Amino acid sequence: MIILLYDHTWPGMLSAIFEAFDRKLTNCMIRRARAHMPSAFDQDIEVTTNTMKAARVITGLKKKLSADGFHQFYACFLSELHGIEDTLFAYTRLIFSSKDRVEQAFANAAVLRVSQVAKSVHREKHRMEAFVRFRLASDSLFFAEVEPDFNVLPLILNHFEKRYADQRWLIYDMKRNYGIYYDLEKVTEVTLQRTVGVKETAGIFHEEEPLYESLWNDYFKHVNIRERKNTKLHLQHVPRRYWKHLTEKNKL
Amino acid sequence: MSERIREKLAILADAAKYDISCSSSGSTRKNDNKGLGDTGNGICHTYTEDGRCVSLLKILLTNFCIYDCAYCVTRKSNDIRRAAFTVQEVVDLTINFYRRNYIEGLFLSSGIFKNADYTMERLVSVAKKLRTEHKFNGYIHLKSIPGASDELMHEAGLYADRLSVNIELPTEAGLKLLAPDKDRKDMISPMTYLNNEILAKAEEKKVLRHAPLFAPAGQSTQMIIGATGESDKEIMYTAHRFYKAFNLKRVYYSGYVPVSQDRRLPGMGSAVPALRENRLYQTDWLMRFYGFHVEELLNDQDPHLDLEIDPKLSWAIRNLHHFPVDINTADLRLVLRVPGIGMQSAQKIVAARKFQKLNWENLRSIGVAINRAKYFIICKRSEYVHRDLTGTRIRQYILAESQSKFLKSSYTQLNLF
Known part of the structure; x- marks a missing residue:
C-alpha cells in the first residue's frame, strides 16, 4: 500500500489529494506525517505542500459542490479523525468522476460519512460558541481557555468577531496550543509561550471578575427547578469533559 | 454592595424560573454599529441540573405583586422574601454577563407593582438603555404586561426582539378559578396590538429596506398544564387558536410545579407532569412542521394524547x-x-x-x-x-x-x- 504523508495543514492535505490523482493512485492512504508509524509492508511518500496545487483542488471542488458541500469537506478535515483523509479522497474521486452533484447521494458510504463527520464538527463548533467563558484580565483583555474535541477555532472566529466587536479577546486552544486574538481591528492566530500557567498568576484578573463569576454561579443555581431534576438530560447537554472550563461547573 | 446584589439576583432569578421560554433565535438584529452583540440562531450557553437550557438572563425586575394568582410563587398572599432591581443594576448584569459569553441576552419580566403602565414603563426603560446607551445588539425578550397602553407597547416593540404575554391557563374557566383578578381580554389586547404592528412594519420593510426593526422575533405565550382539569384537546385547540390569530412564534407548555397549599390546586409534592408536557410539545411540532392539523391528532373520540406512545x-x-x-x-x-x-x-x-x-x-x-x-x-x-x-x-x-x-x-x- 502506498501512503502519502503530508504536513497536517489544509493545503498539505489538498496537495496529497492532488498527488494521488496525478500518480493515478486508486489504492492509497493519506496520513499526517507527524502521527505516522512506518511499516515494512507500505511504501511512504512525503508530499511537499504546494499552494498552487491545493488551490487547483479547491477550485475543482467548489465547481462540483455547493457552498455548503464545500464547507462540509473542510469541516471533515478539521475533525482530525484518524483516516478521515481516506474518506475525503474517496469522496473527491466520486465527485470528479460524476457528472452530477453527488453530495446528497447519502446511500454512498463516503458521502454519508462526510455528512456525518461534518455534523459532529459543526456540533463541536456550536458547543464552543456556547461554552467559551471569558474572564476579564486587568489589562481589559477577555480571555478564554478551551479544549475542543475537534480543531474548531477556524470555524468560530467569525462568530466571535461579529459578536464582540468592541472588546479585545483571546480564545486559546490548550490542546493544540494556539489561539485566536482580536485586537478591535482584526483576528489573528497566536501561540503563547507558556512557562507559567494562567491560573497560577495572581492579580492578572480585573477586580470585578470574581464578583461576576459568583453572580453567574448564583444565577445558575437559582434558575434550576429542583422538582424537575434530570441528571441524564443535564449530562447529555453539558458532558463532563467540558466542565473544566465552565465557570458554573468547575467550582463544584 | 456586592452582597446585596447577589441576594437580589438569587431572589429574582428564583422567581423568574417558572417562565419557561428560553428561545433566543429568530431575530435579525445585526451588529452593524461596532457595538456589543449580535443575534442569530440562538445558543444555549449552559443547562441547569433539571436539563433546561440557559440562554438568557431570565429575571424579574421585582417580585412585589398586586395580584394573588393561586398558581404563582410571587402571589401577594405568599410569605416570601421580596426584592427589586434598579434599572441600572439590570443593565450592568446583562452587559457583564454578555461580555463573558454567559448569555445571549435578557429575558425581563416583572411582578405588577402599582399598575400595568408603571411596570411596563420600567421594563421598556431597561431595554431602551441597553440599546441606546450601550449599543447592545444582543437578544431582548420583554414581558408585555396585560393592560399596558398601546404607546408603551409600541416603544417596547422598538427595543425588544420578542414580546410575550402569558395566557396562564388553557381555558377562561381555569383563569376565573385560579386568578379571579385577571381577565383574558387584558392579555389579548396587547397581543392584538403587537400583531397588527408587526404585520404593518413587515409591509413597511418591503418598501423601505432600512425601516427600523419592530419585535423582529415576534410574540410567544405560555400556559400552565395540569393545574386545572383541562383535556389535551382543550389545551392544543387553544394553542392552535393563538398560533392562528396572533401569528405566535411559540406556545410554551409549562407542567405545573406545586408552589401552594391552595385546595384548588394539586397538592405540594405531587409530581410535575413532565411526560404529558413532552407529548404536548410533540403535538405542537407535528402541527407546526409536519403538516398535521390539530383535529387529526386530537378530537372528540380521542381528547387525550396517549402517554405510552408518541x-x-x-x-x-x-x-x-x-x-x-x-x-x-x-x-x-x-x-x-x-x-x-x-x-x-x-x-x-x-x-x-x-x-x-x-x-x-x-x-x-x-x-x-x-x-x-x-x-x-x-x-x-x-x-x-x-x-x-x-x-x-x-x-x-x-x-x-x-x-x-x-x-x-x-x-x-x-x-x-
Whole structure:
C-alpha cells in the first residue's frame, strides 16, 4: 500500500489529494506525517505542500459542490479523525468522476460519512460558541481557555468577531496550543509561550471578575427547578469533559 | 454592595424560573454599529441540573405583586422574601454577563407593582438603555404586561426582539378559578396590538429596506398544564387558536410545579407532569412542521394524547389505511407522516433516492428509527412483512421492543410515597 504523508495543514492535505490523482493512485492512504508509524509492508511518500496545487483542488471542488458541500469537506478535515483523509479522497474521486452533484447521494458510504463527520464538527463548533467563558484580565483583555474535541477555532472566529466587536479577546486552544486574538481591528492566530500557567498568576484578573463569576454561579443555581431534576438530560447537554472550563461547573 | 446584589439576583432569578421560554433565535438584529452583540440562531450557553437550557438572563425586575394568582410563587398572599432591581443594576448584569459569553441576552419580566403602565414603563426603560446607551445588539425578550397602553407597547416593540404575554391557563374557566383578578381580554389586547404592528412594519420593510426593526422575533405565550382539569384537546385547540390569530412564534407548555397549599390546586409534592408536557410539545411540532392539523391528532373520540406512545405513532395506528408508504416514490409530505422518520431523515430520503433506490440498510444509516418505521413503509426490497397486523398488534410490538425514557423517573416518583 502506498501512503502519502503530508504536513497536517489544509493545503498539505489538498496537495496529497492532488498527488494521488496525478500518480493515478486508486489504492492509497493519506496520513499526517507527524502521527505516522512506518511499516515494512507500505511504501511512504512525503508530499511537499504546494499552494498552487491545493488551490487547483479547491477550485475543482467548489465547481462540483455547493457552498455548503464545500464547507462540509473542510469541516471533515478539521475533525482530525484518524483516516478521515481516506474518506475525503474517496469522496473527491466520486465527485470528479460524476457528472452530477453527488453530495446528497447519502446511500454512498463516503458521502454519508462526510455528512456525518461534518455534523459532529459543526456540533463541536456550536458547543464552543456556547461554552467559551471569558474572564476579564486587568489589562481589559477577555480571555478564554478551551479544549475542543475537534480543531474548531477556524470555524468560530467569525462568530466571535461579529459578536464582540468592541472588546479585545483571546480564545486559546490548550490542546493544540494556539489561539485566536482580536485586537478591535482584526483576528489573528497566536501561540503563547507558556512557562507559567494562567491560573497560577495572581492579580492578572480585573477586580470585578470574581464578583461576576459568583453572580453567574448564583444565577445558575437559582434558575434550576429542583422538582424537575434530570441528571441524564443535564449530562447529555453539558458532558463532563467540558466542565473544566465552565465557570458554573468547575467550582463544584 | 456586592452582597446585596447577589441576594437580589438569587431572589429574582428564583422567581423568574417558572417562565419557561428560553428561545433566543429568530431575530435579525445585526451588529452593524461596532457595538456589543449580535443575534442569530440562538445558543444555549449552559443547562441547569433539571436539563433546561440557559440562554438568557431570565429575571424579574421585582417580585412585589398586586395580584394573588393561586398558581404563582410571587402571589401577594405568599410569605416570601421580596426584592427589586434598579434599572441600572439590570443593565450592568446583562452587559457583564454578555461580555463573558454567559448569555445571549435578557429575558425581563416583572411582578405588577402599582399598575400595568408603571411596570411596563420600567421594563421598556431597561431595554431602551441597553440599546441606546450601550449599543447592545444582543437578544431582548420583554414581558408585555396585560393592560399596558398601546404607546408603551409600541416603544417596547422598538427595543425588544420578542414580546410575550402569558395566557396562564388553557381555558377562561381555569383563569376565573385560579386568578379571579385577571381577565383574558387584558392579555389579548396587547397581543392584538403587537400583531397588527408587526404585520404593518413587515409591509413597511418591503418598501423601505432600512425601516427600523419592530419585535423582529415576534410574540410567544405560555400556559400552565395540569393545574386545572383541562383535556389535551382543550389545551392544543387553544394553542392552535393563538398560533392562528396572533401569528405566535411559540406556545410554551409549562407542567405545573406545586408552589401552594391552595385546595384548588394539586397538592405540594405531587409530581410535575413532565411526560404529558413532552407529548404536548410533540403535538405542537407535528402541527407546526409536519403538516398535521390539530383535529387529526386530537378530537372528540380521542381528547387525550396517549402517554405510552408518541402522537405521530398513535395517529398512524388509528389511520392504517394511509400505509404502507413507499419510501422511494412518496411525497415528502407523506414521508413526514411515517412514525420513526423525523424532519432531517425525511429530507435526506427525498434527496438520496434521486441517486438510487433505498433499502433498509440505507434507511438505517440515514437515521430512521426502523423499529417504528418498519410497520408503515415499503422500500427497495419490498419486505413489508407486517402487512396484516392490526393497530393493536403494532402497538404491542413497538412497546415490547422499546423502553420509555420516562419509565425510570416515574418509578422513582412512585417510590417516594
